Amino acid sequence: MLRLEQVSMSVNDSNGGNKDILHNIDLDFTSGKLYAITGPNGGGKTSLAKVIMGIYDLSAGQIFLHDEEISHLTVSERAHKGIAYAFQQPPRFKGLTVSDLLKIAYGDIDIMGLRKSLRDVGLCPEDYLDRDVGPGLSGGEMKRIEIAQVLARQATISIFDEPEAGVDLWTIQRLIGIIVNRFKDNPNCTAIIITHNENVLPICDEIIVLEEGRIRDRGTYQEIWPSIREDIECKRRLECRGEFGYEI
Amino acid sequence: MKFNQIDSDLLNTIASITEVPKGAVNIRKDGQPLIRMSSPNIIIKPKEDKPGIDVIVKPGTKNESVHIPVLVTQAGLQDLVYNTFEIGEDADVTIIAGCGIHNESHQDSGHDGIHEFIIKPKARVRYVEKHYGAGSGRGKKVLNPTTVVRIGSEAYAEMEMVQIEGVDDTYRKTIAYVEDKAHLKIVERLLTHRRQSAQSDIEISIEGKGGSAQILSRSVGKDESYQVFKASMIGKTECTGHVECDSIIMGNAVIKAIPSLEAENSEAVLTHEAAIGKIAGEQLIKLMSLGLTEEEAVNTIIEGFLR
Numbered sequence: 108m109l110r111l112e113q114v115s116m117s118v119n120d121s122n123g124g125n126k127d128i129l130h131n132i133d134l135d136f137t138s139g140k141l142y143a144i145t146g147p148n149g150g151g152k153t154s155l156a157k158v159i160m161g162i163y164d165l166s167a168g169q170i171f172l173h174d175e176e177i178s179h180l181t182v183s184e185r186a187h188k189g190i191a192y193a194f195q196q197p198p199r200f201k202g203l204t205v206s207d208l209l210k211i212a213y214g215d216i217d218i219m220g221l222r223k224s225l226r227d228v229g230l231c232p233e234d235y236l237d238r239d240v241g242p243g244l245s246g247g248e249m250k251r252i253e254i255a256q257v258l259a260r261q262a263t264i265s266i267f268d269e270p271e272a273g274v275d276l277w278t279i280q281r282l283i284g285i286i287v288n289r290f291k292d293n294p295n296c297t298a299i300i301i302t303h304n305e306n307v308l309p310i311c312d313e314i315i316v317l318e319e320g321r322i323r324d325r326g327t328y329q330e331i332w333p334s335i336r337e338d339i340e341c342k343r344r345l346e347c348r349g350e351f352g353y354e355i
Numbered sequence: 356m357k358f359n360q361i362d363s364d365l366l367n368t369i370a371s372i373t374e375v376p377k378g379a380v381n382i383r384k385d386g387q388p389l390i391r392m393s394s395p396n397i398i399i400k401p402k403e404d405k406p407g408i409d410v411i412v413k414p415g416t417k418n419e420s421v422h423i424p425v426l427v428t429q430a431g432l433q434d435l436v437y438n439t440f441e442i443g444e445d446a447d448v449t450i451i452a453g454c455g456i457h458n459e460s461h462q463d464s465g466h467d468g469i470h471e472f473i474i475k476p477k478a479r480v481r482y483v484e485k486h487y488g489a490g491s492g493r494g495k496k497v498l499n500p501t502t503v504v505r506i507g508s509e510a511y512a513e514m515e516m517v518q519i520e521g522v523d524d525t526y527r528k529t530i531a532y533v534e535d536k537a538h539l540k541i542v543e544r545l546l547t548h549r550r551q552s553a554q555s556d557i558e559i560s561i562e563g564k565g566g567s568a569q570i571l572s573r574s575v576g577k578d579e580s581y582q583v584f585k586a587s588m589i590g591k592t593e594c595t596g597h598v599e600c601d602s603i604i605m606g607n608a609v610i611k612a613i614p615s616l617e618a619e620n621s622e623a624v625l626t627h628e629a630a631i632g633k634i635a636g637e638q639l640i641k642l643m644s645l646g647l648t649e650e651e652a653v654n655t656i657i658e659g660f661l662r
Binding site for chain 1: 573601635638642643645646647652656658659660661
């Protein structure tokens with residue numbers, strides 16, 4: 108369904124040179140599966156998502172959707188092809204309401220549909236539909252509204268960038284449940300969840316570990332989790348040694 | 356009464372009128388009254404010493420509206436009108452004003468509306484004024500409104516003043532005096548493009564104890580246009596006042612925002628915020644990720660911002 112071949116991406120650094128963010132990434136995502144992308148901060152997860160959405164340009168490589176190359180397409184062209192992206196930090200707008208954004212996301216929807224899409228993410232429609240997507244909303248509310256928009260797109264590939272960030276404990280399970288229900292075993296679509304939440308990993312069909320812009324590991328939860336856990340333990344021991352001068 | 360197509364388009368744009376509205380109405384066209392009707396509680400009568408009308412709302416009038424749009428379609432006409440609104444004690448009314456100019460000629464057309472509001476104690480007024488210019492002539496479409504408002508004790512006034520598009524030159528002057536426990540909210544929305552020029556001077560003096568006022572201005576300057584926004588809030592007693600001016604700048608436009616606060620009493624609390632900037636790239640990308648083109652995303656952001 109979605110295939111990345113030798114994808115690299117770099118940015119200008121402060122010395123006038125280039126800094127590589129992604130190195131020769133080869134990945135394929137098939138329909139009906141739920142993928143998690145995880146890994147240490149700064150590993151390139153969000154950059155990878157933005158490269159797929161067309162927000163960042165590739166420095167090398169190609170991206171294919173249904174065997175059609177989309178590397179040259181704009182963000183809106185990729186949206187029309189069926190790629191949707193829930194931003195890690197959704198932007199705020201002065202004067203645009205929750206209802207405005209949902210209507211754009213759906214294209215055509217009645218009021219009942221709008222209400223349902225908010226209820227699905229745990230928000231009361233009466234309290235939110237007419238509110239500005241501005242400073243009056245908390246980070247958690249912004250994330251839920253962002254997820255509602257991506258669900259509304261009914262896209263072939265939906266990418267959720269840290270959907271759990273800023274969302275309260277009572278809602279995160281519900282959001283994950285909605286994503287699982289929508290995407291798990293659905294032969295028409297694929298979801299990619301960028302996450303640091305270890306509760307999300309077991310529900311995904313496949314986990315991709317990205318580190319320093321490279322794929323370090325890829326496999327099922329059972330295959331991958333031991334190495335991730337070992338990595339976390341190792342890092343914890345190193346941090347403790349640094350702080351206390353001895354290992355615990 | 357049936358309006359011709361130009362009148363109909365202008366009326367629909369500035370006052371959402373498609374037929375003669377119910378209640379008190381005064382439609383002025385090319386310097387002459389086109390329709391004038393009073394209602395039992397709202398009397399509209401012509402001034403005797405100068406062009407214009409007096410609108411008198413009886414005390415206690417509730418949930419009624421007055422429509423007073425102005426049309427200028429005659430080439431080269433410079434219309435000048437003086438309107439006085441006296442809102443009786445404890446009344447609650449909405450006033451829909453606005454001016455539309457259609458100019459197909461090479462001569463400038465303009466309308467100067469001098470409005471005075473006397474809002475009696477405990478009255479509530481919502482005033483909506485939209486300005487719009489249309490027509491492909493080289494002649495300028497010029498609108499220079501002057502508004503003076505005096506808000507009596509415990510009264511409330513909300514004034515929404517919008518310049519939609521097509522006005523080449525405007526100088527808006529608004530002066531307000533706010534008395535004890537009264538509240539005034541002025542919302543200004545302004546869009547300029549091409550080589551248009553707009554200046555807005557708002558001066559609010561809060562004179563009564565417990566009075567409050569807000570000025571909320573949002574503007575978009577495109578192309579080579581030029582805008583100056585001056586907002587002055589004077590607190591003479593224990594009161595609160597806030598000025599907020601927010602602008603989106605595009606192309607080669609120039610925008611100046613000059614908020615000013617003057618406290619003449621240690622119990623006055625006055626604040627201001629001012630921001631000018633281009634549309635944030637992340638906002639564009641966000642809307643494009645929902646399927647809008649870049650141009651559609653820009654228009655959606657501007658439309659929302661000026662709503």
